[in-house]
Amino acid sequence: MNAEIICVGTELLLGDILNTNAQFLSRELAGMGFSVYFQTVVGDNADRLLQVVQLAKSRSDLLIFSGGLGPTDDDLTKETVAKAFNDELVLNEKILEELKETFKVRSFGHMTNNNIKQAYVPVKGNFIENENGTAPGIVFKAEGKIAILLPGPPRELEHMFLHKVKPLLLSMQDSVIKSLVLNTFGIGESALEEEVKQLLNGNNPTAALYAKEGEVHIRITAKADDEEKADSMCEEYAKEFEKCIGSFIYGVNSSGLEYEVVQTLAKTKEKVATAESCTGGLLSERITAVSGASAVFECGICSYGTNIKEQLLNIPQKTIERYGVVSENTACAMAEGVAEIANADYGVGITGIAGPGNGPNGEPEGLVYIAVWYKQKVYMKKFLLTGATRQRVRRIATQHALHMLLRISQGVQDGYKEMFSEWQYEE
Amino acid sequence: MNAEIICVGTELLLGDILNTNAQFLSRELAGMGFSVYFQTVVGDNADRLLQVVQLAKSRSDLLIFSGGLGPTDDDLTKETVAKAFNDELVLNEKILEELKETFKVRSFGHMTNNNIKQAYVPVKGNFIENENGTAPGIVFKAEGKIAILLPGPPRELEHMFLHKVKPLLLSMQDSVIKSLVLNTFGIGESALEEEVKQLLNGNNPTAALYAKEGEVHIRITAKADDEEKADSMCEEYAKEFEKCIGSFIYGVNSSGLEYEVVQTLAKTKEKVATAESCTGGLLSERITAVSGASAVFECGICSYGTNIKEQLLNIPQKTIERYGVVSENTACAMAEGVAEIANADYGVGITGIAGPGNGPNGEPEGLVYIAVWYKQKVYMKKFLLTGATRQRVRRIATQHALHMLLRISQGVQDGYKEMFSEWQYEE
Numbered sequence: 001m002n003a004e005i006i007c008v009g010t011e012l013l014l015g016d017i018l019n020t021n022a023q024f025l026s027r028e029l030a031g032m033g034f035s036v037y038f039q040t041v042v043g044d045n046a047d048r049l050l051q052v053v054q055l056a057k058s059r060s061d062l063l064i065f066s067g068g069l070g071p072t073d074d075d076l077t078k079e080t081v082a083k084a085f086n087d088e089l090v091l092n093e094k095i096l097e098e099l100k101e102t103f104k105v106r107s108f109g110h111m112t113n114n115n116i117k118q119a120y121v122p123v124k125g126n127f128i129e130n131e132n133g134t135a136p137g138i139v140f141k142a143e144g145k146i147a148i149l150l151p152g153p154p155r156e157l158e159h160m161f162l163h164k165v166k167p168l169l170l171s172m173q174d175s176v177i178k179s180l181v182l183n184t185f186g187i188g189e190s191a192l193e194e195e196v197k198q199l200l201n202g203n204n205p206t207a208a209l210y211a212k213e214g215e216v217h218i219r220i221t222a223k224a225d226d227e228e229k230a231d232s233m234c235e236e237y238a239k240e241f242e243k244c245i246g247s248f249i250y251g252v253n254s255s256g257l258e259y260e261v262v263q264t265l266a267k268t269k270e271k272v273a274t275a276e277s278c279t280g281g282l283l284s285e286r287i288t289a290v291s292g293a294s295a296v297f298e299c300g301i302c303s304y305g306t307n308i309k310e311q312l313l314n315i316p317q318k319t320i321e322r323y324g325v326v327s328e329n330t331a332c333a334m335a336e337g338v339a340e341i342a343n344a345d346y347g348v349g350i351t352g353i354a355g356p357g358n359g360p361n362g363e364p365e366g367l368v369y370i371a372v373w374y375k376q377k378v379y380m381k382k383f384l385l386t387g388a389t390r391q392r393v394r395r396i397a398t399q400h401a402l403h404m405l406l407r408i409s410q411g412v413q414d415g416y417k418e419m420f421s422e423w424q425y426e427e
Numbered sequence: 428m429n430a431e432i433i434c435v436g437t438e439l440l441l442g443d444i445l446n447t448n449a450q451f452l453s454r455e456l457a458g459m460g461f462s463v464y465f466q467t468v469v470g471d472n473a474d475r476l477l478q479v480v481q482l483a484k485s486r487s488d489l490l491i492f493s494g495g496l497g498p499t500d501d502d503l504t505k506e507t508v509a510k511a512f513n514d515e516l517v518l519n520e521k522i523l524e525e526l527k528e529t530f531k532v533r534s535f536g537h538m539t540n541n542n543i544k545q546a547y548v549p550v551k552g553n554f555i556e557n558e559n560g561t562a563p564g565i566v567f568k569a570e571g572k573i574a575i576l577l578p579g580p581p582r583e584l585e586h587m588f589l590h591k592v593k594p595l596l597l598s599m600q601d602s603v604i605k606s607l608v609l610n611t612f613g614i615g616e617s618a619l620e621e622e623v624k625q626l627l628n629g630n631n632p633t634a635a636l637y638a639k640e641g642e643v644h645i646r647i648t649a650k651a652d653d654e655e656k657a658d659s660m661c662e663e664y665a666k667e668f669e670k671c672i673g674s675f676i677y678g679v680n681s682s683g684l685e686y687e688v689v690q691t692l693a694k695t696k697e698k699v700a701t702a703e704s705c706t707g708g709l710l711s712e713r714i715t716a717v718s719g720a721s722a723v724f725e726c727g728i729c730s731y732g733t734n735i736k737e738q739l740l741n742i743p744q745k746t747i748e749r750y751g752v753v754s755e756n757t758a759c760a761m762a763e764g765v766a767e768i769a770n771a772d773y774g775v776g777i778t779g780i781a782g783p784g785n786g787p788n789g790e791p792e793g794l795v796y797i798a799v800w801y802k803q804k805v806y807m808k809k810f811l812l813t814g815a816t817r818q819r820v821r822r823i824a825t826q827h828a829l830h831m832l833l834r835i836s837q838g839v840q841d842g843y844k845e846m847f848s849e850w851q852y853e854e
Contacts, residue, residue: 011637013463015454016646019446022468027442036440037475041449041466048464055482071617072636102814112617132816153638155819208443274729280715281708284729288707291783291817298732299739302701302711305725308769312726312739342735356718390718 001172003034004060006052008068008077009152010043020154021066028161031221032169033177034062044074053084057145062169067152069135071114078138081147082122085140089120095127095136102134128164132156137164175223178230182218182241183251185403189216195245205237213392214399215257250406257402258286264409265296265346272405273342274300275313275334277325278352278368283398299342303334313337326351326359331369332378332419339373346409347373348401352383354393368397371419372404379408379416428599430461431487433479435495435504436579437470447581448493455588459596460604460650461489471501480511484572489596494579496562498541505565508574509549512567516547522554522563529561555591559583564591602650605657609645609668610678612830616643622672632664640819641826642684677833684829685713691836692723692773699832700769701727702740702761704752705779705795710825726769730761740764753778753786758796759805759846766800773836774800775828779810781820795824798846799831806835806843 005025011017022039029036037060042052049068056063068077082089096119103111118135121127128137128148133156138149148165150157170176184192189211193200196218200207205222218241222233242249251260265272274284274297284300287293303309306325310317315333323329331349339347352368353359359367366385371378383400385393404416432452438444449466456463464487469479476495483490495504509516523546530538545562548554555564555575560583565576575592577584611619616638620627623645627634632649645668649660669676678687692699701711701724711727714720730736733752737744742760750756758776766774779795780786786794793812798805810827812820831843 010635012450013453013466014457014646015450015452016637018450019466022439023442023445025442026440030441037470037472038479039440039446039466039468043464045464052465070638072620074635112621114617114620132814132819155816210443276708279712280720281703281711281727281729284708284731285706285712285821288729288731289818289821293707294731298730299735300708300727300729300731301739302708302715302727302729303725304711304715304721304727305769308726312728312768341739342732391716394712394716 001034001061003029003036003062003064004038004040004056005029005036005064005066006056007039007041007066007152008044008049009041010045010074012041012067013043021150021152021157024154024158025064025066025161028166029062029064029169031177031179031219032166033173033175033223034169044068044076046076046080049076049080050084053081053147057084057143057147061145063145063147065147065149066157069118069138069149069151071112071117071135073114075117077149078120081138081140081149085122085125085142085145085147087122087124087140087142090123091116092119092121092127095119095121099134128160130156130160131163132159139168175225176227176230177221177223178227178234179219179221180231180234180238181253182220182238182249183215183254183256184218184245184248185215185250185257185399187216187245187248192216192218192245192248196241199237199240199244202237205233207237207241214396250403256286257399257406259290261402261406261409262287262290262293262296264406266292268409270345270409271296271298271342272346272348273298273338273344275338275347275349276300276302277304277309277334277350278354279350279394279397279401280304282394283348283350283401286398286402298344299338301338301341309334313341324361324363326353326361326363326367326369328369328371328380328382328417328419331371332373332380335371335373335378345374346405348405349373350397350401352393352397354390354397356390366393368393368400370397370401370404372401372408372416374408378419379404379413380419381416428461428488430456430463430489430491431465431467431483432456432463432491432493433483434466434468434493434579435471435476436468437472437501439468439494440470448577448579448584451581451585452491452493452588455593456491456596458604458606459593460600460602461596471495471503473503473507476503476507477511480508480574484511484570484574488572490572490574492574492576493584496545496565496576496578498539498544498562500541502544504576505547508565508567508576512549512552512569512572512574514549514551514567514569517550518543519546519548519554522546522548526561555587557583557587558590559586566595602652603654603657604648604650605654605661606646606648607658607661607665608680609647609665609676610642610681610683611645611672611675612642612677612684612826614643614672614675619643619645619672619675623668626664626667626671629664632660634664634668641823677830684826684833685717688829688833688836689714689717689720689723691833693719695836697772697836698723698725698769699773699775700725700765700771702765702774702776703727703729704731704736704761704777705781706777706821706824706828707731709821710775710777710828713825713829726765726771728765728768736761740768751788751790753780753788753790753794753796755796755798755807755809755844755846758798759800759807762798762800762805772801773832775832776800777824777828779820779824781817781824783817793820795820795827797824797828797831799828799835799843801835805846806831806840807846808843
């Protein structure tokens with residue numbers, strides 16, 4: 001079954017935003033076995049949009065749209081596709097009531113007349129509930145062709161696609177496609193490719209690498225008559241990867257290192273506290289982004305100023321004077337200090353130079369020390385994250401911190417420098 | 428003059444890579460005054476590519492291509508466009524010699540027979556030197572239409588566009604286009620549209636609304652004979668918006684609320700400290716994401732646990748017992764507490780229920796109290812951020828906190844509840 005993707009929005013044609021929806025939808029459709037032959041971007045213009053829809057309908061079975069479902073006058077995807085599919089839009093009272101309810105409980109923004117537009121749905125088609133926004137998705141069907149209209153904001157589109165549209169599309173396929181993701185950390189995409197090259201040429205299952213922010217995912221996809229068989233094909237193939245590069249795999253279908261950390265500590269009923277300098281609170285933000293984090297996390301201190309390091313984290317003035325704020329000793333003292341204050345099992349300390357530019361004492365941009373305190377010992381590692389923006393240095397630093405924490409909580413201490421409170425006593 | 432962008436590559440249709448070329452080219456073309464009406468992505472397939480080229484040639488004056496210029500068999504953009512433009516490709520000896528030279532001095536890779544393909548150029552068109560790679564760009568002209576073929580790798584494409592193609596295109600234009608963005612906060616997209624409806628129908632300048640995460644941008648674009656005139660047309664039009672909805676505009680071409688906060692406090696030489704519960708450090712992360720934040724920020728405390736609130740922020744146990752952790756009094760006490768500890772001019776306290784689900788004492792999901800302490804007074808506001816994910820509640824809460832901080836630092840206290848340490852003394 002062939003498919004095409006149509007993204008509607010003048011802001012895409014102006015280059016104001018990056019079209020991440022096209023990539024998301026393409027990857028998902030390809031993963032389900034659809035052949036995507038075209039992606040088109042068209043502006044908020046009824047005539048040009050109609051041309052695009054008619055052409056797409058003439059050459060593809062499945063049309064997936066993003067954008068143009070909002071309340072404003074230039075949101076006209078629904079009206080235009082209705083025309084091409086010979087359907088009509090009518091007011092759906094249930095959606096209208098829900099819209100009114102949503103606006104009532106929202107603390108800013110009131111429901112305006114143009115919001116009512118969002119409650120109009122096709123006579124012959126269906127609507128798809130939007131759990132993350134106000135514009136529902138829409139399904140049109142005519143002459144054996146299907147059009148699915150999704151809201152433009154990626155947060156809304158991705159959730160709606162994965163939870164509502166994907167099951168619908170899978171039920172239309174005669175074979176089942178299943179995927180599994182191996183999450184790796186600590187190896188770059190090209191190095192990983194060299195290690196597993198022979199496993200990337202398979203036909204069924206297939207495997208592909210996707211570089212994510214600070215990690216690489218291996219996506220294994222298998223096609224079979226039923227889900228169980230496709231799943232077990234994926235799992236068998238995953239074992240081949242484990243043989244080659246098992247030490248880099250930190251999770252399977254994982255939502256990220258922070259989820260693994262929270263789950264692992266929740267199981268052992270242990271707690272972690274964080275002390276951050278160059279990452280400015282990003283580590284505590286990532287840990288607490290996980291629902292249920294309160295069971296394992298109570299305290300994070302962003303000690304951006306030197307006086308805060310001394311005063312709140314009880315780092316001896318001598319340590320900072322002698323070794324500097326950006327040093328392995330200060331990182332260790334931060335980790336120990338925050339663990340003690342919070343009465344936590346683990347303490348993490350991060351200090352470094354996020355850039356842009358080198359530090360005040362000539363420390364190179366991207367130099368980061370991370371320490372994890374656990375059971376009266378401190379494990380430390382020095383990183384040099386060069387060639388990255390401020391935001392990326394901060395992000396990658398927290399990736400390393402979470403990975404260290406995860407490994408140490410799993411009993412792996414390889415590759416870290418073990419220190420014994422020497423930062424406090426050396427003279 | 429209208430233009431369209433055609434990106435060639437099966438890897439785009441599989442979602443393996445993000446189409447950053449389309450955004451780059453769109454933004455550049457819009458900035459030069461070209462109207463880009465379509466972007467199309469098509470795979471490495473001669474028939475489908477030819478269809479796309481013929482359609483584009485029938486409706487647009489300028490066609491910009493990316494990708495498919497490489498040495499391999501599935502690189503067929505040049506051959507296909509030559510066909511549509513009734514041109515022929517011939518071997519260019521100069522390019523061939525340069526190719527050979529390039530391969531000689533390169534440290535890896537040897538010149539293969541299929542590399543010779545890259546030395547073929549149109550009879551009637553031109554080639555464009557590639558200073559960052561081996562595949563030259565190509566220009567085709569026929570029947571008043573122009574096709575420009577650029578290599579796919581963004582590094583090569585961007586350099587070639589900026590240095591070779593842009594001067595060529597500018598010489599074809601007789602006017603200049605400039606844009607300006609007004610950043611608004613505190614009003615939803617549809618409410619904003621109702622307020623400024625009459626200003627959105629202009630022809631030159633034009634104005635459009637773009638909803639971003641937790642804020643709405645107004646983009647004003649003007650066309651004129653020179654840059655200075657276009658700029659002043661934008662500025663004049665911006666004044667019209669200021670008359671209507673000035674109180675919602677927090678910046679012009681701003682990088683975000685956190686940037687405005689850091690700049691404002693840097694000017695007044697004041698400092699801020701943060702105490703966060705439900706936002707988990709996101710507020711301190713956002714402030715410190717701004718380069719130069721260390722001048723205005725030294726301390727953030729993520730007091731996720733109740734005991735940390737009491738112990739580190741010195742919040743009276745009575746306050747928490749009487750009013751609860753999620754209360755206006757606790758938010759105020761957090762703001763005051765952290766400002767005192769950090770010896771900062773401003774203290775921000777955030778406490779709430781990010782979800783999923785309601786709080787332990789039945790507090791509704793999305794309930795957030797934010798307090799800003801400044802000069803012995805505390806300003807507080809209660810928010811109910813419903814219908815959003817945990818991540819979004821946290822993001823929007825920090826938007827509100829930054830906005831409160833910005834307004835209070837600008838002397839605006841309207842809309843906040845002023846409290847006088849009553850959380851400490853009420854019995």
